[in-house]
Amino acid sequence: MNGIGSRIREERERLGLTQRAFGDIGGVEPNAQGKYESGERTPKADYLAAVAARGVDALYVLSGVHTPVEHSSLNAQEEQLLSSFRLLQEADQAAVRQLLGSLAERAQLPPARAGGYERGMYGRLSGK
Template sequence: MSVGKRLKEERKRLGLTQEEMAVQLGLTRYAQLNFEKDVNLPGGAYLLAALDCGVDVMYVLSGHRAQLDPADLRLLSLIKSAPPIARTAALAALGVSADKAISSAGPTVVLNDSDVGQTISTTALIDQSNMQITVGGRKKKRS
């Protein structure tokens, strides 16, 4: 599934028309239409505004949900706050031992917004062979 199709899916999940989403994000309906048809890819400013409107930007870009649905979030919260013996019992009831759950967990991605800037940490392997980092961005000095 493409970025545009996932963007359209998120718009529909939020119950918005193309016109309504475009107005909320400061665009024309045609710009929104072009994003959803994969004519253009949305930029950073658009994605930040979309995040503020409730769009799961991680899903739009990667196809992986960054947010859990409320029932899963509640369950996770209960397990995290449970005493160790209750947590072990809950995992055992699901047929998973605590050690096995930790070792079989897939890669995780954590986004932190700090004073220094946005940092991303993950347990997955990342191919950095084509990575480019730009620092600064100042205009060239005139001679």
């Protein structure tokens, strides 16, 4: 399924929301949200405007093309990261994308606790 429905689902999952929560943002019932994602129904403009206001890339949902990030909105570290990424071979870029995706998923999980301390990404303990 390559269309608006699959891109709506992709954006919902990127934001870590359930169909119910996402439907609430868009002002629709969960069954309508499911129909949007399956491609059975097409959302209206007010739905798209509401979800876009909460972080959905509406251009991507409608066209399949991500909204470009303005270069001026990048800080120095982001610029350096992007410049370095662009120098990599395609296979290495794919590996970096996979690594970042995994790290981003892990960052959304609650931190593991060990004796009142939070265990960091690589198992180190930090006093909190």
